[in-house]
Amino acid sequence: MKKLSLLLFIMMVSVLIAACSNSTNESNTSTEATKTAKTETxxxxxxxxxxxxxxxxxxxxxxxxxxxxxxxxxxxxxxxxxxxxxxxxxxxxxxxxxxxxxxxxxxxxxxxxxxxxxxxxxxxxxxxxxxxxxxxxxxxxxxxxxxxxxxxxxxxxxxxxxxxSSRVLFYNKKYFEDNGLTPPTTWDELAADAKVLTKEIDGKKVVGMGFENGMGSEFSLWVEQAGGKFVDEQQGKVLFNSDAGLNALTFINNMLKEGSARMAGEDGYMSGPFTRGDVAMYIGSSAGIAYVAKDAGDMQWSTTTLPKGVEQAAPFQxxxxxxxxxxxxxxxxxxxxxxxxxxxxxxxxxxxxxxxxxxxxxxxxxxxxxxxxxxANDPYQAGNEQYAYGFIDVRLPGSFAMKTAIQAELDKMLYDNATPAETLKAMSTKAQEALDQAK
CATH class of the missing domain: 3.40.190.10 (Periplasmic binding protein-like II)
Incomplete structure (x- = not known):
């Protein structure tokens, strides 16, 4: 059947080519009509x-x-x-x-x-x-x-x-305005704002910054922003065991240890604590805007572009x-x-x-x-501004297994007091093993 279909297809194309060659002087309207007809069956x-x-x-x-x-x-x-x-x-x-x-x-x-x-x-x-x-x-x-x-x-x-979608920073506009803050544009501002906003606000205990439980799947964001490289896709080689990778992990770990940041934990996703007002800001997918809007009620909130480290970088997924x-x-x-x-x-x-x-x-x-x-819909603007410095995820076979392995080792820092240096080394080793096994 496939051979017959191919033969018919070739015959049809031949007829169409001949028809086109006899109508080169026809109007653009006729050309478009012919083109449209060819797409029909x-x-x-x-x-x-x-x-x-x-x-x-x-x-x-x-x-x-x-x-x-x-x-x-x-x-x-x-x-x-x-x-x-x-x-x-x-x-x-x-x-x-x-x-x-x-x-x-x-x-x-x-x-x-x-x-x-x-x-x-x-x-x-x-x-x-x-x-x-x-x-x-x-x-x-x-x-x-x-x-x-x-x-x-x-x-x-x-x-x-x-x-x-792209990752963006969700933030509580009222919390920021009431504390004389504007949305952070750098890592230093992010850390400083998180400290200021970690306090009791309107009778509610608020934590400044939130991280999703699946941080391992977005660790490339932090490495790229720290000026490093995550993986060499051509060579299938893990590159994030570097100064940039260590700086990224240390930055995250310091915020968690001092209490100005928290994980989503039992909430599953950070959109829950955010829309309840328990967290002042968090990094999440632009595709989550509709879900936040649904649950936020009359809360004043928006999104902004990702704060910059050494480099500006935003993953598109x-x-x-x-x-x-x-x-x-x-x-x-x-x-x-x-x-x-x-x-x-x-x-x-x-x-x-x-x-x-x-x-x-x-x-x-x-x-x-x-x-x-x-x-007219401010939360949608941030993602639109990040195309110029957007990057894509690793596309190698074993990439999903690599992220799973990274998350398992990262959890030891997040919950079991492993140091950033220990965690980075273990993450790198397990990630490379996952990619090698998929070759």
């Missing part, structure tokens, strides 16, 4: 999209997909919710072994590295660079560089960005959409149209407004629709 095609969205995020995806399906007569995108990201990852691996992969799925870049090594995913570069690639007014190069980098593997492009190679040519063509649709300027802004994730296109980030929205 005369036979019904179903695209299966596995995802891990829930609540408001899933509702937006359902509505957008319904709109796409209505606009494409012979294409049906079928959404399949696979639970958590962990569940999605396991189900994608099982499907790959059984050769029952969906057409497309959400995937972190580290998953895509593994898929690429096993020839499971499609290189989108030929589609992007082909005649049915992105329209001129929303080109591939319009996608922010940090997100293009996340999907680029050598000379291959293995996905398009979807739900992308989240999944991409990748395409699996055992799908048919017709499915791949239809899926690519859907992927482009999801990140059109209009849709990426609407997605960002609804969810707290960030627009993935530069034109969208600078357009009046988004800029007027963030002017």
């Amino acid at each position: 005369s036979e019904p095609v179903e695209v299966e999209f596995w995802h891990a969205m829930s609540d408001t995020h899933e509702k937006w995806l359902e509505d957008a997909t319904a709109k796409f399906n209505a606009e494409h007569e012979n294409v049906t995108v079928k959404l399949v919710n696979q639970g958590s990201y962990g569940d999605l990852s396991q189900k994608l691996l099982a499907a790959a072994k059984a050769k029952t992969s969906p057409t497309i799925a959400q995937a972190y870049a580290e998953w895509m590295t593994d898929y690429n090594q096993n020839n499971l995913v499609v290189d989108l570069a030929p589609m992007i660079n082909g005649e049915n690639g992105f329209p001129a007014d929303q080109s591939y190069e319009d996608i922010s560089e940090v997100f293009r980098n996340d999907n680029t593997f050598g000379d291959k492009i293995l996905g398009l960005p979807f739900n992308k 989240g999944t991409n959409i990748t395409m699996f190679a055992d799908s048919s040519e017709a499915e791949q063509t239809a899926a690519f149209e859907y992927m482009k649709f999801l990140i059109s300027p209009e849709n990426t802004v609407d997605w960002a407004k609804t969810t707290g994730y960030l627009p993935v296109r530069e034109s969208a980030q600078k357009g009046s629709d988004w800029t007027s929205f963030i002017e």
Whole structure:
């Protein structure tokens, strides 16, 4: 069947090329009409999209997909919710072994590295660079560089960005204003403000700074800001056992030991203590803005860009959409149209407004629709300001195991009084072991 499909595909392309060569003098309107026709299929095609969205995020995806399906007569995108990201990852691996992969799925870049090594995913570069690639007014190069980098593997492009977020500093505006403070812009200011705000406020015991329990997954943030390097992705070598890494751990440890900072602990996530007024500020995902807004009530709060260490650095995280190679040519063509649709300027802004994730296109980030929205909704501004110094997570196989190993050793400093130097050495050793085992 695949050979027959390929033959039909080649014949169709030949006819279309001939048609184009005979119409070079036609108007731009005719050219666009021909281009649109080529993206349609005369036979019904179903695209299966596995995802891990829930609540408001899933509702937006359902509505957008319904709109796409209505606009494409012979294409049906079928959404399949696979639970958590962990569940999605396991189900994608099982499907790959059984050769029952969906057409497309959400995937972190580290998953895509593994898929690429096993020839499971499609290189989108030929589609992007082909005649049915992105329209001129929303080109591939319009996608922010940090997100293009996340999907680029050598000379291959293995996905398009979807739900992308950055870490930002959430802060209680009233606490800051009442104490004559402005949001911190440096580590020194962060530490100083945390001390001032660690006290009883309005009859409530407040701690100045909060750290998420999963700090191991964002340790790269602190290393990069301290002027160091986290991992050499080309060599698969851990680099954070350095002066910069030690400075980062010492900075965090000092705040915790003196009591001006706390972990989320039994609360699970720091958004809980923050919205209760128990913590004056914390670093969290911009995608958490909607959740904070939901629970904050009439509390005065906002976000600001990450305080700077030696360097300014902000991690950008989240999944991409990748395409699996055992799908048919017709499915791949239809899926690519859907992927482009999801990140059109209009849709990426609407997605960002609804969810707290960030627009993935530069034109969208600078357009009046988004800029007027963030002017009226202050907490959304910080993430938008960090593109210039954003970086992406390590994409090596074993990256998740590496972060788990880092967290296990980090907990010994956070809860068992291990020194920063001891912790850094152990973290580095375990992290390297995790990456080596995945090779």
